[in-house]
Amino acid sequence: MSQRPFENTDVICENISYNDLGHLTFAGHDLSELAKEYGTPTYFIDEERVRNRCRTYIHAVKKAFGDKGRVYYASKASSFKRIYEILKEEGLGVDVVSSGEIYTASLAKFPMENSMFHSNNKTDLDISYGIDSGVGYFVVDNVEELDAIDKIAEQKGKIQPVILRLTPGIDTHTYEAVNTGKVDSKFGSAIETGQAKEITEVALKCKNIRLCGFHCHIGSQVFDSKVYIAAAEKMLDFVALVNTSLGFKCEILDLGGGYGVRYVASQPEIDIASNIAEVGRFITEKCKNLEIDMPIICFEPGRSIIADAGLTLYTVGTVKRIPNYKNYVSVDGGMPDNIRFALYNAPYTIIPVENTDTVRDMQCSVVGRCCESGDIIQENVYLPSDIHRGDLIACLTTGAYHYSMASNYNKIPRPPIIMLTKDGSYYAVKRETIERLAELDI
Numbered sequence: 001m002s003q004r005p006f007e008n009t010d011v012i013c014e015n016i017s018y019n020d021l022g023h024l025t026f027a028g029h030d031l032s033e034l035a036k037e038y039g040t041p042t043y044f045i046d047e048e049r050v051r052n053r054c055r056t057y058i059h060a061v062k063k064a065f066g067d068k069g070r071v072y073y074a075s076k077a078s079s080f081k082r083i084y085e086i087l088k089e090e091g092l093g094v095d096v097v098s099s100g101e102i103y104t105a106s107l108a109k110f111p112m113e114n115s116m117f118h119s120n121n122k123t124d125l126d127i128s129y130g131i132d133s134g135v136g137y138f139v140v141d142n143v144e145e146l147d148a149i150d151k152i153a154e155q156k157g158k159i160q161p162v163i164l165r166l167t168p169g170i171d172t173h174t175y176e177a178v179n180t181g182k183v184d185s186k187f188g189s190a191i192e193t194g195q196a197k198e199i200t201e202v203a204l205k206c207k208n209i210r211l212c213g214f215h216c217h218i219g220s221q222v223f224d225s226k227v228y229i230a231a232a233e234k235m236l237d238f239v240a241l242v243n244t245s246l247g248f249k250c251e252i253l254d255l256g257g258g259y260g261v262r263y264v265a266s267q268p269e270i271d272i273a274s275n276i277a278e279v280g281r282f283i284t285e286k287c288k289n290l291e292i293d294m295p296i297i298c299f300e301p302g303r304s305i306i307a308d309a310g311l312t313l314y315t316v317g318t319v320k321r322i323p324n325y326k327n328y329v330s331v332d333g334g335m336p337d338n339i340r341f342a343l344y345n346a347p348y349t350i351i352p353v354e355n356t357d358t359v360r361d362m363q364c365s366v367v368g369r370c371c372e373s374g375d376i377i378q379e380n381v382y383l384p385s386d387i388h389r390g391d392l393i394a395c396l397t398t399g400a401y402h403y404s405m406a407s408n409y410n411k412i413p414r415p416p417i418i419m420l421t422k423d424g425s426y427y428a429v430k431r432e433t434i435e436r437l438a439e440l441d442i
């Protein structure tokens, strides 16, 4: 079996390092100390990293599009009160997809006029709650929903601004499960089939709706700006088409989210600023060629704002060796706090916390504690063969789609979220208790 000692390739993000004790540090904090203070399993978020990513996006769109650039954080990546406060301070808008996300944002007094309400199937209750909450734009997926919003807005005596979600027909060659810009996607109306133009015509006839523009979201974990450029090209051609054929002047073009992050050393780290600059040059040129005014251009990053600002700390439990077959290292968390390997086979970097310079000579699967064979956090991980009950291990890049996808399977309480700053650390979300889990039982 190959040996894998202390590796620089573990340092997949600038907030990961090792201190003099040989302990793994995150955002400058010794994880071994944090484990003593907060216990495990625990989600940690590097607040500076989140803020820096927000600023990178804000500066990049400003540079590329002047006062026509906007950034909306896709809440579904991780939605909790404190994150909305930080986003508000950094001047981002937010995407929400449910009344629950709107409610959580409102607890942070987030200015809901800077929000977009997504989802391919908003319930009547969602629509009503969204309008009452003053959501800036509804991103409308289909004609049925357009009718429902029109009716509910009428009952409330309001005119609701909307943008229409279209599918430009771009294949991102990323994961099938997170590929959403194709014609046969469950999301949006396709340009290619003529349905995009149809829904535009319907929207323009709705009396209680103000059509403001178009949206597309091509997928996730996208590393190549060519994909955005291809999407922008199809969308702008459509903008020009409806301008000529329907006399509709598009105010807003939203290009969605999806920029990739680095989960393992073999993946690149994206330079967001230069990528957006590239998209900006293309859009400016394309609008000139089409002789249309450049609309407001929006980006909706989720993962790339918060993923590598997050880390999950676990304590090792059972270590099982099945000679000539496989080794298992179990941790005190699992699929309830990290469903992404089970869902998408998502790769992760997992490293020991205290014995970072020990040779990692044992290939193993890191698994959780649920009654489910699919409860695997990662396969083919290398850990020291003397790893045992009580040791700490860290799973990197868990800021996005972890807390927000967490479940209580096997009645396991969800971990807390601890924010790390230069000066200290604090709770953003408390650890769930077992009593809490049964609170709604009658």
Ligand SMILES: *Cc1c(COP(=O)(O)O)cnc(C)c1O
Pocket: 074, 076, 077, 095, 118, 217, 219, 220, 221, 256, 257, 258, 259, 300, 301, 302, 303, 304, 400
């Ligand atoms: C998921 C999603 C995003 C964010 O995607 P990331 O890959 O996390 O950047 C943005 N917009 C929409 C409509 C989405 O569904």
